[in-house]
Amino acid sequence: IEKLGYRLFDVEFKAERGWVLRVIIDKEGGVSIGDCEEVSKRLSPLLDVEDIIPFSYSLEVSSPGLNRELSKPEHFEFFLGRQVKVILREPIDTKRELKGKIFGIKDGVIQIQEEERLYHIPVSAIARANLHIDPWSRT
Numbered sequence: 001i002e003k004l005g006y007r008l009f010d011v012e013f014k015a016e017r018g019w020v021l022r023v024i025i026d027k028e029g030g031v032s033i034g035d036c037e038e039v040s041k042r043l044s045p046l047l048d049v050e051d052i053i054p055f056s057y058s059l060e061v062s063s064p065g066l067n068r069e070l071s072k073p074e075h076f077e078f079f080l081g082r083q084v085k086v087i088l089r090e091p092i093d094t095k096r097e098l099k100g101k102i103f104g105i106k107d108g109v110i111q112i113q114e115e116e117r118l119y120h121i122p123v124s125a126i127a128r129a130n131l132h133i134d135p136w137s138r139t
Contacts, residue, residue, distance in 0.1 A: 066133050080103075
């Protein structure tokens with residue numbers, strides 16, 4: 001995937017309507033349907049040859065989407081400086097939801113700048129986090 005110029009964002013393997021191997025790719029500037037098709041055409045024969053999954057499944061290659069979920073430290077690192085919406089497992093100073101910029105990450109602790117305050121949040125304290133795209137912004 002990296003040799004094709006993409007970044008592996010995530011992989012899911014789960015039972016849905018049968019088993020599905022979902023490969024989620026990303027690249028600077030976003031992923032198109034054509035990008036997903038290209039990766040699928042290249043990846044499918046490799047998976048068949050290696051035969052790492054010994055039963056029937058469907059391969060899906062997709063983009064993580066505009067408001068992609070961030071669940072791993074490397075996701076936050078990749079999007080440093082971008083807006084994020086975070087829902088916490090437990091409130092911090094009575095706040096359970098934060099919207100701000102990803103300021104930094106170190107040792108599994110995300111720094112989020114919300115207005116004038118910098119929060120230090122362990123990844124384990126995050127119930128859900130997504131990139132926050134303001135639909136009214138022109139940037």
